[in-house]
Amino acid sequence: MADPIKTRLYVDSPLADGQSVGLDHERAHFLRHVLRLDRGDSVAVFNGRDGEWRAAIDGFGKGWCSLTVAEQRRGQDTTPDLWLLFAPLKKGRIDFVAEKATEMGVSRLWPVFTRRTDPNRVNLDRLRANAVEAAEQCERLGVPEMGDPLPLDRVLAGWPAERRLYLCAEAGMARPFAEVLRDAPGASGPAALLVGPEGGFDQSELDELVKLPFVVPVGLGPRILRADTAVVAALACWQSLAGDWTAGGSDRRPPFRAPAHSPPGQPSAD
Amino acid sequence: MADPIKTRLYVDSPLADGQSVGLDHERAHFLRHVLRLDRGDSVAVFNGRDGEWRAAIDGFGKGWCSLTVAEQRRGQDTTPDLWLLFAPLKKGRIDFVAEKATEMGVSRLWPVFTRRTDPNRVNLDRLRANAVEAAEQCERLGVPEMGDPLPLDRVLAGWPAERRLYLCAEAGMARPFAEVLRDAPGASGPAALLVGPEGGFDQSELDELVKLPFVVPVGLGPRILRADTAVVAALACWQSLAGDWTAGGSDRRPPFRAPAHSPPGQPSAD
Numbered sequence: 001m002a003d004p005i006k007t008r009l010y011v012d013s014p015l016a017d018g019q020s021v022g023l024d025h026e027r028a029h030f031l032r033h034v035l036r037l038d039r040g041d042s043v044a045v046f047n048g049r050d051g052e053w054r055a056a057i058d059g060f061g062k063g064w065c066s067l068t069v070a071e072q073r074r075g076q077d078t079t080p081d082l083w084l085l086f087a088p089l090k091k092g093r094i095d096f097v098a099e100k101a102t103e104m105g106v107s108r109l110w111p112v113f114t115r116r117t118d119p120n121r122v123n124l125d126r127l128r129a130n131a132v133e134a135a136e137q138c139e140r141l142g143v144p145e146m147g148d149p150l151p152l153d154r155v156l157a158g159w160p161a162e163r164r165l166y167l168c169a170e171a172g173m174a175r176p177f178a179e180v181l182r183d184a185p186g187a188s189g190p191a192a193l194l195v196g197p198e199g200g201f202d203q204s205e206l207d208e209l210v211k212l213p214f215v216v217p218v219g220l221g222p223r224i225l226r227a228d229t230a231v232v233a234a235l236a237c238w239q240s241l242a243g244d245w246t247a248g249g250s251d252r253r254p255p256f257r258a259p260a261h262s263p264p265g266q267p268s269a270d
Numbered sequence: 271m272a273d274p275i276k277t278r279l280y281v282d283s284p285l286a287d288g289q290s291v292g293l294d295h296e297r298a299h300f301l302r303h304v305l306r307l308d309r310g311d312s313v314a315v316f317n318g319r320d321g322e323w324r325a326a327i328d329g330f331g332k333g334w335c336s337l338t339v340a341e342q343r344r345g346q347d348t349t350p351d352l353w354l355l356f357a358p359l360k361k362g363r364i365d366f367v368a369e370k371a372t373e374m375g376v377s378r379l380w381p382v383f384t385r386r387t388d389p390n391r392v393n394l395d396r397l398r399a400n401a402v403e404a405a406e407q408c409e410r411l412g413v414p415e416m417g418d419p420l421p422l423d424r425v426l427a428g429w430p431a432e433r434r435l436y437l438c439a440e441a442g443m444a445r446p447f448a449e450v451l452r453d454a455p456g457a458s459g460p461a462a463l464l465v466g467p468e469g470g471f472d473q474s475e476l477d478e479l480v481k482l483p484f485v486v487p488v489g490l491g492p493r494i495l496r497a498d499t500a501v502v503a504a505l506a507c508w509q510s511l512a513g514d515w516t517a518g519g520s521d522r523r524p525p526f527r528a529p530a531h532s533p534p535g536q537p538s539a540d
Contacts, residue, residue: 096366103494138493138495139494176510178510178511179516219515220510220515221374221510221515222409223373223375224373226407226408229502232370232499233374233502233503233506233509234506236490236502237507240446240491243491245446245448246446246448
């Protein structure tokens with residue numbers, strides 16, 4: 001297996017042997033002055049398309065750093081086709097959702113406004129920065145795509161019929177998620193989870209949701225979970241029973257450990 | 271079902287019809303000046319032994335509040351016999367672990383020092399305060415007990431042989447947790463989860479752990495999870511396949527929704 005490299009960076013550039021990659025001011029500063037890396041040192045880079053590559057630092061300038069891509073360390077893998085629809089939460093908790101959902105392997109993070117959603121806007125840049133940082137830490141080879149924040153009604157109006165939407169219900173009306181997944185043929189097909197706001201769904205909203213043919217209400221146990229807890233718990237259920245935590249999925253285990261460092265310019269969830 | 275009561279309080283006192291319960295300064299202040307409750311208003315109280323009761327406010331004094339317990343709203347239930355052993359994390363993340371593990375229904379929270387655990391002490395009062403707040407919010411009828419923080423070696427030396435210890439492994443050596451639970455007779459018996467520190471277990475420590483007859487290594491998918499993510503994810507796996515999220519468990523669904531308010535004197539996880 002490849003040597004351990006402590007620093008992983010998500011970049012936009014294409015990655016191929018001999019390709020040059022430029023880093024912006026913040027990352028250049030971080031590599032040079034925080035990690036104290038020097039010309040010739042290696043980092044790992046990935047872009048969500050070309051797998052993970054070793055890249056060597058060519059040099060630093062005033063506010064930039066250039067890398068030359070060397071050899072591929074891992075081929076591109078696929079993450080399960082799993083979307084997370086969630087009602088925006090206040091700052092600390094939404095950071096947490098972006099971080100955790102990325103680690104848990106969602107392919108799309110989609111903020112939706114439900115009738116009782118408290119924050120009425122969402123900072124997509126911040127959401128994306130948290131997702132990038134988590135992807136760098138957790139060995140993912142890509143970053144979840146971001147859905148445009150929209151009212152839930154509008155999202156449902158354009159819903160692709162073949163994608164099952166698991167509604168994380170809190171009102172005791174739903175069968176346990178594990179039981180639903182066990183009995184559902186095609187549970188590992190295109191899927192999405194919907195987690196409501198801290199105040200819960202509006203009853204009329206729930207009534208409308210359960211009438212939709214692609215909606216499957218699922219239960220997450222006898223306690224009332226906070227929205228951010230429900231996100232991780234529901235993702236764990238799906239991944240462990242229908243996703244890439246099953247035996248086949250663990251073949252994609254990455255060959256080396258998480259970095260001790262993450263690059264700057266990304267808000268911390270702490 | 272009982273009327274909704276917005277405020278739930280964990281108390282130490284015995285609870286029975288007509289019993290008086292005194293609240294300390296902070297809680298008295300919170301009920302009176304933050305929630306603006308008055309004499310005669312109702313709150314819900316629980317102590318982990320006697321179920322949940324409605325209690326009426328008798329009056330406020332200088333730095334105190336007294337309640338009279340009225341009728342029982344729910345009988346005492348049992349939570350699954352599930353311990354969480356975890357290496358202390360830095361402040362924001364350990365608060366999170368206490369909150370999430372309580373919501374996820376652990377019966378004991380046990381900080382253990384592994385060879386690479388970074389914080390070398392743990393604030394048990396803070397841990398407990400976070401657990402109390404989470405129990406009040408999530409409709410639990412009790413608060414997890416706290417294990418004395420000890421080096422992992424010492425905890426293992428006195429381990430009860432009949433309690434399975436699921437080691438949340440990160441090195442790709444373990445079978446998926448869901449598969450282990452499906453194949454294990456008695457998976458819902460006394461159990462414990464062990465989640466290591468951010469830096470991971472030391473290799474010699476892992477080698478020793480897997481030799482112990484009660485240790486079962488389990489895998490949590492192909493990505494490297496942060497320790498706090500692993501806690502929620504592993505608890506979700508266990509609860510949904512062996513714990514009280516299974517069909518029988520959901521009978522214990524609480525009759526009313528989470529409070530909008532939580533009492534003061536408890537650090538927030540945000």
